[in-house]
Amino acid sequence: MSLAQTHSSSAPHIPVLLTPILDVVKPISGRWLDGTFGAGGYTRAMLDAGADTVYAIDRDPEVFERAQAWAGEYGDRLKLIKGTFGNLDTLAADAGGTPLDGVVLDIGVSSMQIDQADRGFSFMQDGPLDMRMGQSGMTAADIVNTADESVLADLIYLYGEDRKSRRIAGNIVRARAVSKFESTFQLVKVIEASLPRPKPGQTHPATRTFQALRIAVNDELGQLVDGLRAAENALGEGGLLAVVTFHSLEDRIVKRFIQARSGNNPKGNRYAPEAAEETATFERVGRKAIGPSDEEIEFNPRARSAKLRLARRLGTDAGEFSPYEMGLPKFDLERLI
């Protein structure tokens, strides 16, 4: 069946890489956890494919209002949980769902969130400079209006990988002395004035700074590390972990986690200190990340940069690991407060 037959391109959010995930999990049964419920594309597909129960977590309260239109179709097979996937082990245990047979994470923002100008995620639309998925806590405006220049520069460099971070941070600080940032377009103008005009085919100059702010506002990379650790705790033997990421900072963390936890750390050089031999807790499924097919990219251009990585839980005890060894950039979010 083609993608166009299974999903409408006018849906609020088109699930990414759903077909390859379902190909691996089928036949599906037991207790599954969807840590990034969104528009419910993965959750519905898993319930329709035969999962007994799906524990569906999201930090954005709006998604549950939208789900009211259809959630009743699944009765008590669908458990909706407001929270963060960084705590998925506790949330699943409290809901009576552990050990789990599978955990799926589709990291990042949904199309609904990007497309709503008043959420402040998009540099293509004018709106309040907000970017909070959970709709509480520090906003992107709070960060650009209060952080020290050197902290802003480090943030844009480490979370946005923008080599012109110092110039952008300096211009933000000069602009806010004249008038505080309130809207996305105010920030876009300052970034555009800081960087050369993009050549055809290059990304928008605001892409990296917006990515950095979004990651900081939502502690996205800290959540990812915590979510992987929590999945290790909550999955039963044979349980599947499936993670879809959208940029290199996220994929690096998932790749290193699966390599390290499956005993496949790349060999260092002979001068590097010998890494301690850890007991493997996962077996990786496939050596490489799975990307979207040409058909999926044509149908849903937002899938272009998506990568899926998979691993299966072994029966060994969960262990400890260092988030920095997993590729978490060394940026202390406390510096923003």
Ligand SMILES: C[S@@+](CC[C@H](N)C(=O)[O-])C[C@H]1O[C@@H](n2cnc3c(N)ncnc32)[C@H](O)[C@@H]1O
């Ligand atoms: C890319 S969308 C998921 C779309 C979903 N797979 C579907 O098919 O509709 C990501 C969702 O995860 C949520 N989210 C992101 N980070 C989260 C976190 N740390 N904890 C809980 N929810 C999170 C966002 O609010 C958003 O609704």
